[in-house]
Amino acid sequence: MIPAAFEYHRPKAVADAISLLTQHGDDARAMAGGHSLIPMMKLRMAHIGHLVDLQDIADLKGVTIGASIRIGALTTQAELINNTALTTAAPILKEAALQIADPQIRNVGTVGGNVANGDPGNDMPGLMQCLDATYTLTGPRGSRDVRARDFYQSAYFTSRKDDELLVAITFAKPVGGYAYEKQKRKIGDYATAAAAVQIAASGGRVTAASIAMTNLSDTPVYSAAAGAALVGTACDAAAIKSAVTAMLLDINPASDNRGPVEFKRHLAGVILGRAIARAFSRA
């Protein structure tokens, strides 16, 4: 498994990276942690003439916590996990990141790469939909913002243009309880089913709920109806069942080595039910 020859670029500024992407067009690809792209190149499923390695671009790194939270695209999963202020502000990030791959991969894999690649198996896209995050894309025509809930079109296809970089992720500080529940076959695997849930409650009643599912369609699935089914309830068994029923209308899993569709749909319901219960218990 040896990739075909490619030119390696290592720009130090976003503008330089954009310029390389513009110059080489289809033949160029930006690389963050490389954990998805490099295997595809080794398998020769991706032929990249110009690899634009973003790791020296300081502007793409770092986490800023204020009224909203801004995460630079090149922030690694390990940095998310180890940022105590971030864990205090948005604990769901650490809970989810700890379920991604293994420590070695989390030391290199980035949140930006995870959300931008468009792989339906990745965990952060569903999480960002749950948090209603905004992705900032920068390209030759300047910057624009796209909601995570609008970003994903199909597997590996997103609203990011080839000459744009996803530079940052921004979301409002979440309120209430949270849970990222994931079932996988082994360490390092993608989810068989996973659910990201944020629930705000007051007086034992749900005041707001946001639910997104991972690896159960060719994109992450934000299920507005599932969240709505919980609002106003005491998050009892009937309410959870309603939310699960709503979610099942929104997902469209495919059969693979993790199991047939019937299993995945059943498991999605179980996982979501557990995530809701845990999130509500923390709300």
Place this chain on the structure above:
Amino acid sequence: MNDLTPDQTARATALKGMGSSRKRVEDARFTQGKGNYVDDIKMTGMIYGDFVRSQYAHARIKGVDTAAALAVPGIIAVLQAADLAPLGLHWMPTLAGDKQMVLADGKVLFQGQEIAFVVGETRAAVADACELVVVDYEELPVVVDPFKAMAAGAPVLREDLAGQTKGPHGDRIHHNHIFRWEVGDKPATEAVLAGADVVAEEMVYYHRTHPCPLETCGCVASMDKINGKLTMWGTFQAPHVVRTVASLLSGIPESSIRIVSPDIGGGFGNKVGVYPGYVCAIVASIVTGRPVKWIEDRMDNLMATAFARDYWMHGKIAATAEGKITGLWCHTTADHGAFDACADPTKFPAGFMSICTGSYDIPVAYLGVDGVYTNKAPGGVAYRCSFRVTEAAYFIERMIEILAIKLNMDAAELRRINFIRKDQFPYQSALGWEYDSGDYHTAWDKALKAVNYTGLRAEQATRLADFKAGKTRSLMGIGLCHFTEIVGAGPVKNCDILGMGMFDSCEIRIHPTGSALARLGTISQGQGHATTFAQILATETGIPADQITIEEGDTDTAPYGLGTYGSRSTPVAGAATALAGRKIRAKAQMIAAYLLEVHDNDLEWDVDRFVVKGVPERFKTMKECAYAAYNQAIPGLEPGLEAVSYYDPPNMTYPFGAYICVMDIDVDTGVADIRSFYALDDCGTRINPMIIEGQVHGGATEAYAIAMGQEVAYDEMGNCMNSTLMDFFLPTAWETPHYTTDHTETPSPHHPIGAKGVGESPNVGGVPAFSNAVHDAFRSFGLTQSHMPHDHWRIWRIANQLGLHE
């Protein structure tokens, strides 16, 4: 003795001989990344080769266009079958007596099959060129199901065998049939079944999986055109066999072939056979006059080099109403893939599957095995087991559980009343084996007591009641297994591979200052031979293990032996080592007698020295004898202190064990948590308890993988579904259960030191223990059999089909 002489115990401890948990001498280099594996070998002028592999499982090759590949800078040649044919090397014999295409000869029979061998100056150039070779395929109908392969109108897979109604193992009854092998008394068994109080019948499938060693297969072949000598470094579990086969294939005399197995990163049966890569590397080196390296990548390894299992075992077991087993019947459909590339002893085309009567006194039995070709990768190797012994153990341990269900009996008690008793050994099994020794009841009772079996069953009953009352969604499974292995192949009278008798060997040189070098015909792939064989010699010769160097794997220096697989190293080469050590001691005794001016018979052996009987202060140590052997003229004795022993075992050895797994199963997600795993092993005399424990942990972890998720599956088109480690389950430290190890010790009566072998026991016994736990969890809901691997969705499916979901 005098006051300065350490006592016997202190001297024995200092030797680090048998029974010592001596630290592994290999680990200093392995844990520091300083092993020397085949891919570490670099030679001046070395070039690289790699394969263009078939995308299709069954297709005619209409043409191969190599022009673009040859135009890549640095590419030297693209070999195809037509290039090998003049040398007669486009096909090669398999160790099972079949033949296998080295490069596609007109058609391909499995996905990943080797079509062309690209040779070039760099690996990168070769990889580029492989991608540019254009193969013109004409797709043919694909058969991945062995039962469909045996249907009347099934596509003909092996056109090369057209019209051949005789195979190497008897009659072929169908164009996709390889062999039928029958053992036992079929009419008598069927008569017992017909008249039995109770008969349990089930199809037990042991799925296809793969040994998947951490290091893949590979080699460096170097033909020296000046002296005509071929040297080959490779991942060979049987280097001497490779030398002989290479000589037979190439016509080069064995004296001009040197095979070297350097450090090997795990074998597990995957590295026993001869692969097209070896042949192509040799040919490429002969053609170019340069060393040629070929190294598989992970996908190559999983898709093309030898798989394991794929046995469909149809069983019937008869018993009295009280549970005494009266007969066992088994018909196995063995899926070998495109070529029969097993590495079984020649007389045993289904290996030792006939050990399938297990630990039980079964008066009459029958086993029939039909080998079948399909469009899947070739093989059928023994993955961390003696030949087909895991299949046999899984079969009988499932049949026992199924019989227990039918009898409404406790499966532990059913085993107990059917065990071969201690007083029955040596025991003649209905399928022809002589079990050398065993004490199953003692081991079983110890195991049941250790896990508090009665308490576990009570807890399980409570859990079940809670489940039915809606208080929990978790079920508890208790997986029992009592296995008997047959290892140490084997007696030359009935065990050979392609005519090569399965003895093994050890050659010892004691140096003048009393340290030693021993060489064996085996080859460690991580088992710790350099540690344990030195311990055997330490005990036999009184030389400290730390001063004994063990060497294996270089055919120019090591004595001939059949290699390491099937837990044969300790039973066979270990015996040769002990016996060679005894030859050293016998000569040393004569030297000591001369030095002490007494008769040989006046001396007795005392740990590390010969002592004059009754006069303990008069002695000569082995070290003193060694010095004298080289430096003192002793009448009637040649100088030097060396010995060699070739050991042809009188019988196999029969390690056994009792394993108990407890797991909690979430019926809604299919997740099974292994709560505990208890492994009692009886491997006879224990040479190094720490290494035994490590072997049990490793083998049980592979068993866990196989039972709970590891498989090589194919879709209807013959596409391999598990060709990367994303989909092929290798447990990490996170998934691996915790193990509790235990032992009893029943020495082999015919082995010089009583050792039986242990490396494969945990895989043989572990798979049924894990699988039986899954089945046991659902027993009260009517489950009798559900095929492995028990991954999440398949466990979920059991619950779903039993109506345990809303």
